[in-house]
Amino acid sequence: MFRVFATILLLVTLTISSPARSSDILFEEFDARRLTETEKRFLQVGLALAGHYDAMIDGAWGAGSQEAFERYAADFIPEEKVPFWAAAALAIDTFVRFEKEGWTLWYMEPLDLSILIPGEKIVSGKDDQDYFNLEDSSSSLRYSFTLDDDQDLVRTHAYVSRQAANPATTYSLRKSRRWVTSARKSNGVTIYARSEKQGYLWRTVILSASTQDKGRMAAVAGSIRPGRPADLDPPENGLIALIVGELAKMLKEDEKGPKRKGRAAREDGKQQAAAPGSGAPGSDDADTPASSGTAFLVTSEGDLLTNHHVVDGCASLTINGEPVSVVNEDEDYDLALLSAPWMKGLTPLPFSPRPAALNADVTVAGFPLAGLLSGLNITRGTVTSMKGLRGNSNHVQISAPVQPGNSGGPAVDMRGEAIGVVVAKLDAQIVANVTGDIPQNINFAVRGTIARLFLQLNGVEPVIGDGEIALPPEEIAERLSRTTFQVNCN
Template sequence: MRHILVALLFSLMFSNGAQAWTRAELADPFDASDLTPNEIRFLQAALALKGDYIGMIDGKWGAGSARGLKAYIRESGIDLGPGELPNLAPVALISDAIVTISNQGWSRYYFDFADLSFLSPQKTMTSKVSDNGLSLDFNDSVSSLSISLTSGNASRTSAFHQYALSNSVSKPYTVRKDRLVITSAKVFGGKTLYIRSDLMSAGNWSTILISSLDRDAGRLALVTGSILPHRGADLELPENGELATGVLAFLAAANDSEGATGNAPNPRENEGMVAAKPPSAPQDVQSSSGTGFAVAPEGLILTNNHVAGSCHKILVDGTPATLIGADEAFDLALVRVTGVTNLVTATFADAPAPLNSDVTVAGYPLAGLLSGLNVTRGSVTSIKGLGGDGSRMQISAPVQPGNSGGPVVDAYGHVVGVVVSKLDAKLVQDEIGDIPQNVNFAIRGEIAKLFLYQNGVTPRTSGEKDRLAPEMLAKQLQAATHFITCD
């Protein structure tokens, strides 16, 4: 591992620096004023990635950066003694973070359309233009981090921020200026959503939407803290600067210590430490099925992540489809049916479904036993899910295996939820001795709309209050609901 660190240091260092740290100077009190802005930026990036710093990656060492370094040392269990931290503290941080920063390719991405840039893990991120052509979406293959870049008028821009505010489960952070709007909110499902909009021209705004689960908060902090309204500087370490030479001195000292005790480094001792999970033994591929419904005419189908999120092959009504977005926390997935351009699209309600309101559920349960679309009716029995989960609601409309991913609509035919599960009656009976009746759950429509926005889809909404006859509801659902199989 030490040889890897040395190689990575030299691969990242290409600018000239001032003076170097010797082995003896590692014990001296750390003074950030000795470092260049590039070195401080690298330290701030490493602290953010470790989850110990929330602030700008700006090369200016302040109280927040100092607190972050102390927190990192404390959490790492490194005993550096009482008093001021020595130079060894930032050296230990860099030694710990540099492999991740290099292997994942953290570097600055420039969005020329909006003249905006930010740091991102470019070796692990995949990008694509949304199917409606309204956004450029990035998804991290090794974490829940996702980034979307889009633009639009003031009304569309305001909608992004309003969704974050309306779904916030704690006090949000906001900035409101004439040319800059920022909203950062903790939303349902243990996820943080950060939205920044910049005014580019009269009535036209650029917007960056960034989200992650709590476990990846450090990655989100690194991206959000690095956003600049211009190209900006990349991450780099001066070749002869204090940090780079300090790491080399630290490694040399550790190597001497091993040699003195006769413990030569084992070149295989760290193999597998950062390896991916071993592949499972081959298994027979089994088919499963579920339900989805159209959210855009261009073949876009919304369903559950547990229905379509891990398929080798997806079919929608027998037609091949591809997964274009998924969220494990919300249990939602978006798929695109190949070659379809004129699907009948569902309309979402513009407000949450109130308690005890009527709902209708459509889906394809128990495939092979039942045939055709199955429609059931019930009501909203709780505005929260199991254990007070605010991203779910409880409904009494009967659902069965295969209903997952189907639409839940109100009396006006507007989507207010997405079927996700039913309560395990046998498990509850074993626990309390009674069998629960019609305890079923749906993902709230507000969460589904937020997921669609994050994946570049603007859902159709309506506030019309014309009740539909049950027969008309069924006809409308039949046109927008689809059967999904997963192999």
């Protein structure tokens, strides 16, 4: 059974003290030859579950595995050469999936066959005379197991072939001791049959799943093997454990580090309360917060995401007058995870499964200039650069107007799915003093993939959208109004 991610981080602290093993490895170009076969199998499972890999989970890292890994990394790394820290991100993603759903290689003794199952989600299906059935209660994935003789084998695979809505989508493999057939039905469900011969009988597994669960099905299909399961648990003193620990260290808040000051990007982002007697709305209210920012809901359990600088130095936080607690924060990436259990049951804002492209439409929601404006403010613009200030690859540049108080709010694409967290605007006065010119609408957001990684490091699995259907602007605004909140700092 896989260990809790927090335990892994504790264990790797025993190995990171070696001078030869420093965080420098995170920025070296990824080379699978440095991994053990077990580690490569683990990453292959992760790539399959993420929807990027559809082949055998065998630890043989060929061109298919490398291309799948590069597709995965392309979501958050614009450079051509993929660094080792992308493998750490994939490993973290996979650890979280395994812990949440209990994925494990199960040995089915009657068939002398091993297969990947989500142990926390698997339930018995309705059996019949010839098949033993299992169901994944969290998805459309279904399993069937049987023993076939030669005649039954032909009938089983012929049945799968007939399910194809288009014969061109059918795949078949015929070897002396292995048969594979897959077909896509008219309703989008894929059915897959694999048979392995032992003696005079064939051990047959039939899988089926709808399109949205193709990653789960690919992982399961690729895991099938005769005999007892191979190990999937990366060794505690291996390279994967090392780079996961190093990445976690980099993403942790450096509590002793200096605060950032005097940058051209204004990152204090809180809207300060009006001074007493200023005449600003609410200035006479004894409950007026010292400052405010924005946060958005990322799970139905009441978890919210905002900027570190929004909550930094606050004695207490509230949303709509209700208390909110800080679960964790990261100064380097300027992110903070909040908890508001009283929000449990509300629908969260989904993240986009892929980053927004250059010049893509973007919508920003927040609560700027709280002393002057009231209610949620929504602005629109485009992604103007894939990097932030001074080439910062953790940020994207956006043209949607933002003001103090927007910090921590979501930046969403045309499907209403988060592609970033608003973090800063370029300080026009500072730039004007240096260049003599006033910049217009140069603003920044933390990449959505970085935000997702931060959440996963803290044991939070964000909701991922389907990335398929564009929404009218009015529907995007309605979704944002239900998931975006003003955070008051006292």
